[in-house]
Amino acid sequence: MTPAIVLLVKGDSAMPKHLLYTDKEIAGIYERHKTTVYRVCFAYMKNPADTEDTVQDTFFQLIKAGTAFENDEHEKAWLIRTASNLCKNKLRHWWRKRVSWEDQEELRGNENIGIDETLTAVMELPNKYKTPIYMYYYEGYDSAEISRILGKPPSTVRNYLYEARKILRDRLGDDFCER
Numbered sequence: 001m002t003p004a005i006v007l008l009v010k011g012d013s014a015m016p017k018h019l020l021y022t023d024k025e026i027a028g029i030y031e032r033h034k035t036t037v038y039r040v041c042f043a044y045m046k047n048p049a050d051t052e053d054t055v056q057d058t059f060f061q062l063i064k065a066g067t068a069f070e071n072d073e074h075e076k077a078w079l080i081r082t083a084s085n086l087c088k089n090k091l092r093h094w095w096r097k098r099v100s101w102e103d104q105e106e107l108r109g110n111e112n113i114g115i116d117e118t119l120t121a122v123m124e125l126p127n128k129y130k131t132p133i134y135m136y137y138y139e140g141y142d143s144a145e146i147s148r149i150l151g152k153p154p155s156t157v158r159n160y161l162y163e164a165r166k167i168l169r170d171r172l173g174d175d176f177c178e179r
Helices: 003-009 023-045 048-065 072-092 117-123 127-138 143-150 154-175
Strands: none
Touching: 023 048, 023 072, 023 117, 023 127, 048 072, 072 127, 072 143, 117 127, 117 154, 127 143, 127 154, 143 154
């Protein structure tokens, strides 16, 4: 255990929460979850510059919050929820210009995030469906876990998944394959 953690656990109020993690621990968390956070942010922001800014903000929030996680899944869930909320907040600003996905042709072949026809369709879903669909199909969470992470009732999450599947089936036809 690092000295910062020991002091924080002992209740030393002089120790800032942001010192809960060492640089090495933050780097490890970043390496484990950077792709997931990038994909979640890209699904909302639809361009690399805004996506990278939001990914950076997400990991900054991790450092600033000093949240202690129960396990890797809790850590991952916290990052997904934080990234989703940051994206939604950025998109709510009146000055936010929406970039058309069709205008971002160079992104469709980006191997770094694995954009294919299905992920493109997911990114084009209404905002309330993006995160649940991504978490269910790309991260392997079930609807109960998604419900807890997003703070939504389980029936709402199941409805979002149902509605999103219907939209994806209409858009992708035979290419849409549920698990």
